[in-house]
Amino acid sequence: MLIVADENIPLLDSFFGDIGEIRRVSGRSMTAGEVRAADILLVRSVTRVNRELLEGSRVRFVGTTTIGTDHVDRDWLEQQGIRFSAAPGCNANSVAEYVLSVLSLYAEKRGLIDWSRLSVGIVGVGNVGGELARKLERLGFDVRLCDPPRADLGEEGQEFVSLEEAMKCDVVTLHTPLTRESNHPTFHMVGEQELDSLGAGQLLINAGRGGVIDSSALLARLGKSNVPTVVLDVWEQEPRIHPELVDQVWLATPHIAGHSLEGKVQGTEMIYQALSQFLGLPVRKKAGQFLPEPALSKISFTSSAEEEDAIRIALRACYDPRRDDIRLRNAMSGSVEERGAAFDRLRRDYPVRRECSSLKIQLKGTSKSLQDSFRAIGFKLKI
Numbered sequence: 001m002l003i004v005a006d007e008n009i010p011l012l013d014s015f016f017g018d019i020g021e022i023r024r025v026s027g028r029s030m031t032a033g034e035v036r037a038a039d040i041l042l043v044r045s046v047t048r049v050n051r052e053l054l055e056g057s058r059v060r061f062v063g064t065t066t067i068g069t070d071h072v073d074r075d076w077l078e079q080q081g082i083r084f085s086a087a088p089g090c091n092a093n094s095v096a097e098y099v100l101s102v103l104s105l106y107a108e109k110r111g112l113i114d115w116s117r118l119s120v121g122i123v124g125v126g127n128v129g130g131e132l133a134r135k136l137e138r139l140g141f142d143v144r145l146c147d148p149p150r151a152d153l154g155e156e157g158q159e160f161v162s163l164e165e166a167m168k169c170d171v172v173t174l175h176t177p178l179t180r181e182s183n184h185p186t187f188h189m190v191g192e193q194e195l196d197s198l199g200a201g202q203l204l205i206n207a208g209r210g211g212v213i214d215s216s217a218l219l220a221r222l223g224k225s226n227v228p229t230v231v232l233d234v235w236e237q238e239p240r241i242h243p244e245l246v247d248q249v250w251l252a253t254p255h256i257a258g259h260s261l262e263g264k265v266q267g268t269e270m271i272y273q274a275l276s277q278f279l280g281l282p283v284r285k286k287a288g289q290f291l292p293e294p295a296l297s298k299i300s301f302t303s304s305a306e307e308e309d310a311i312r313i314a315l316r317a318c319y320d321p322r323r324d325d326i327r328l329r330n331a332m333s334g335s336v337e338e339r340g341a342a343f344d345r346l347r348r349d350y351p352v353r354r355e356c357s358s359l360k361i362q363l364k365g366t367s368k369s370l371q372d373s374f375r376a377i378g379f380k381l382k383i
């Protein structure tokens, strides 16, 4: 059995080595010729999986080791009887931790000692937005949820606000899929009007998909007065992103919010499970068995620790988005092609980033409130 796979999928041999022969190819430039003889196709988010790629091939199973599926023509796969599987939620915690680290930096930039005084509007409350909401609510933030498809379902006990209401929060963070044909399409959902409603005291984060914000409207907005602070992890036309936009936003990262090692390995594991089921094979491997010891395993705080400082230090010890921001800015020179290649290189060669759960926090004589905050974020405590 031939498995053609994006070379950026981690642990291909460990998970799939005994299922078939693995042929690694570039996900970004994968061609019909490269997949024609494959039985199984494994991709990440950068491969357009459609008729053009697969017509006439032997492929019977397509797995994407990602949450997002906007790169896959699912209707066509279904018509062809090709089984499709994605990895919902695999890196949701990674994205939630990305947003928490950004919030900690933003609170500091604003001179706020207590970060939980920020109100946060979460737009798209699925696996990512839901995980983020749980953490923020436990940390005491005022959280507003905006999710019209869920609101339509009339879920009992769940309150949702409109996009307009969500855009009034101190922080607005976008976690929707990119859709064009749904009842509530998200393509360019945040355009001129929404951007004009934001002001200098607000932060806008996009860690969903680039096309959810109209980037021409955003560039125009950033050229006016009373500008909001903007953090972009996702961009229109990746990898050929707009260098001017990189210049204008506060933090610019190369679509890596979900790139914790845990998130990536869980994505591979979920597709291994789905493929095993498809082929009628037993599931014998687990992501946990392949995770190495983290480089940083323990931090201690004593009763002298200030709560806000301790959280800031621990969060940034795990992940500091400023490092990714600097790498992206440094890569923004040269021609369009060179910049695009550099964007992809930053993602391919992404350093190992571990989630907060890999770091044990030792607390001696600290307050209950600090312990609760660490637990809410997802750290393991040793008291």
Ligand SMILES: NC(=O)c1ccc[n+]([C@@H]2O[C@H](COP(=O)([O-])OP(=O)(O)OC[C@H]3O[C@@H](n4cnc5c(N)ncnc54)[C@H](O)[C@@H]3O)[C@@H](O)[C@H]2O)c1
Pocket (backbone or CB within 6 Å): 067, 068, 069, 088, 089, 091, 092, 095, 123, 124, 125, 126, 127, 128, 129, 130, 146, 147, 148, 149, 150, 175, 176, 177, 178, 179, 184, 185, 186, 189, 207, 208, 209, 233, 234, 255, 256, 257, 258, 259
């Ligand atoms: N930056 C990254 O690295 C990264 C990582 C993971 C996922 N993502 C992106 O984030 C998206 C969300 O991930 P998820 O796991 O939460 O997906 P999900 O499917 O679990 O949740 C998406 C939510 O968005 C809601 N939604 C749809 N249309 C909406 C609209 N118009 N307004 C508001 N809400 C709307 C849905 O009802 C759903 O609840 C993915 O589709 C992917 O594109 C990005």
Ligand SMILES: O=C(O)[C@H](O)[C@H](O)COP(=O)(O)O
Pocket (backbone or CB within 6 Å): 008, 044, 045, 046, 065, 066, 067, 068, 069, 091, 255, 256, 257, 258, 259, 347
């Ligand atoms: O949809 C997802 O899961 C994320 O956007 C994912 O992190 C994308 O990573 P990529 O497949 O581009 O490496």
